[in-house]
Amino acid sequence: MLRIDQVNPTLDTSFETTFTWDYSRTRDGLNRLYEKAKDAQWNASTHLDWSTDVDPEREAVAAAERAGLPVGWQARALAAAEGSPLATWGDEEFLRFAVESQKATLSQFLHGEQGALVCTSRLVESVPWIEAKYYASTQVVDEARHVEVFARYLDEKLGGTYPLNSSLNALLSDVLTDERWDIVYLGMQVVIEGLALSAFGSMRASTTEPLLADLLRYVMADEARHVAFGILSLQEYYEGLTADEIRERQEFCWAAVQHMRRRSVTPELWEGFGVDPDWVLDTLTRHGDGRRFQAMLFSKIVPNCKKLGLLDAGDGWLRERFTEIGIIGFEDGDTGVEDLTGV
Structure with missing residues (x-):
């Protein structure tokens, strides 16, 4: 696990560096994606209007009005639960929660993007195909830009950053310490980029703040290519794996989804308000609106697992797991990357 009480924490990893002397480019899907990535580069310093005035409280109220919901609706939904520690909250607490909720969510976006930066640099080092090395190099630049914009927005517009939460920490640590390069992809x-696409889309749909809306629009265009990169690469690789190896990937994917379900609760946010995050997760699991909100976050991951053949491989083990937590209904949904992958 990464130490959050250190400025520069380290992980002990064992990973092979793979060269290739085959420079022929025979993977048309990856070649097209690489060309798109080169054409779609943008400069965070000049493409975004950083002079935009951002008032977090005003934005929280406007976003709630746009959605047709009360300010701090996520917390209000829990306030009515039996024995809720939020029962005594008033409008002031719900507004402060809404402001801090956005800061906490954007903070995890930031930390996740740094994780993606490190993971993608590892793919350049380890993936065996030259087309994948080419594309991964463009994603390294994308991820650096994403870290840059989220760090700047949090610092200049929201006045600070929450630390990396334990669930995202656990998943990043699992991914980065696994010696199999395809697990980094998966x-x-x-999982992480697929969840990000859903979360970015949800935030962009609700925000009325122009700088954040533009920032998310640019980032989402990059993220769609990143997910497509994973699908195109893993489809080919997984065709050659044994049933036991596929089962290992199914189990890894399930564990990753479990980590991300806990991460979606933003425990560091609730702890700051003196509320037990475990109570929040348990209550959300039993609350209809909470279940639907959590499920929506996985609307991109489930169909992509299906594209990779992981849902029904073997005895359909992963399908059963996704059915248990109520997200299997997304299996045929739009992932937002079909035009990039052709599948």
Whole structure:
């Protein structure tokens, strides 16, 4: 696990560096994606209007009005639960929660993007195909830009950053300490990036703040390519794996989804308000709106697992797990990357 009480924590990893002397480019899907990535580069310093005035409280109220919901609706939904520690909250607490909720969410986006930066640099080092090395190099630049914009927005507009939460920490540590390069793809390109696409889309749909809306629009365009990169690469590789090896990938994917379900609760946010995050997760699991909100976050991951053949491989083990937590209904949903992958 990464130490959050250190400025520069380290992980002990064992990973092979793979060269290739085959420079022929025969993977058309990856070649097209590489060309798109080169054409779609943008400069965070000049493409975004950083002079935009951002008032977090005003934005929280406007976002709630746009959604047709009360300010701090996520917390209000829990306030009515039996024995809720939020029962005594008033409008002031719900507004402060809404402001801090956005800061906490954007903070985890930031830490996740740094994780993606490190993971993608590892793919350049380890993936065996030259087309994948080419594309991964463009993603390294993308991820550096994403870290840059989220760090700057949090610092200049929201006045600070929450630390990396334990669930995202655990998943990043699992991905980065696994010696199999395809697990880096599966954990980062499919699970984390897939979740990010859903979360970014949800935030962009609700925000009325122009700088954040533009920032998310640019980042989402990059993220769609990143997910497509994972799908195109893993589809080919997984065709050659044994049933036991596929089962290991199914189990890894399930564990990753469990980590991300806990991460979606933003425990560091609730702890700051003196509320037990375990109570929040348990209550959300039993609350209809909470279940639907959590499920929506996985709307991109489930269909991508299906594209990779992981849902029904073997005895359909992963399908059963996704059914248990109520997200299997997304299996045929739009992932937002079909035009990039052709599948």
